[in-house]
Amino acid sequence: MAIYKPFRQVQNIKRKDYNTDLVDYVWLTNYFTPEEVQKIRAIWDDAKAIESKVNKSGSEIDREDLRRSRIMFIDGPEHEWIYSKLATACIQINTNRFKFDVTGFQTALQLASYGPDDFFEWHMDYGAGDISNRKLSITVQLSDENEYEGGDLQFMINHNAVSAPKTQGTAVIFPSYAQHRVLPVTKGNRLSIVGWIGGPPYR
Numbered sequence: 001m002a003i004y005k006p007f008r009q010v011q012n013i014k015r016k017d018y019n020t021d022l023v024d025y026v027w028l029t030n031y032f033t034p035e036e037v038q039k040i041r042a043i044w045d046d047a048k049a050i051e052s053k054v055n056k057s058g059s060e061i062d063r064e065d066l067r068r069s070r071i072m073f074i075d076g077p078e079h080e081w082i083y084s085k086l087a088t089a090c091i092q093i094n095t096n097r098f099k100f101d102v103t104g105f106q107t108a109l110q111l112a113s114y115g116p117d118d119f120f121e122w123h124m125d126y127g128a129g130d131i132s133n134r135k136l137s138i139t140v141q142l143s144d145e146n147e148y149e150g151g152d153l154q155f156m157i158n159h160n161a162v163s164a165p166k167t168q169g170t171a172v173i174f175p176s177y178a179q180h181r182v183l184p185v186t187k188g189n190r191l192s193i194v195g196w197i198g199g200p201p202y203r
Ligand SMILES: O=C(O)CCC(=O)C(=O)O
Pocket: 112, 120, 125, 139, 140, 153, 180, 181, 182, 192, 193, 194
């Protein structure tokens, strides 16, 4: 799939044969202000939401055993500021840390809503077909951590499940090849922005 929204400016990154700056994931606490978070939360529209799917060998399939949540796309000129703000973070973090070839948003940003018993099992965001050009994955925590229970975004690191910060407004950026999951929500509702930065195939 072509890049949905190319970056206006891509930095020239100096690379060596190895990358000592690489980390498992990066988080930016309070990257979105409480006012910005409220503005983004107001975009959620039950009427536009669809049941989430998973990718299998390049196609989208229903797998209620692997993923249960509802999503909607963040689209339209009034939401351009969200893309710009996330592009700034991703370009800077990529330049300093991951040093991948990145060219823009791979697809439209999504809002993901997890109610009680909703979850997303262990997976990578990178895979065959349409998602083979994903390089970086983004999550923004839009719910206050006191609004819900469970729903942790976790990474698999040395066979340990490590929870990312839940603080409202935090942006979490990680390589799309990283194994991650969202634990079942046991109470309340968790809303997140989910997005991907793409680029040419790995080599
Ligand atoms: O909701 C999240 O924080 C992450 C969701 C996720 O992993 C995905 O949509 O690929």
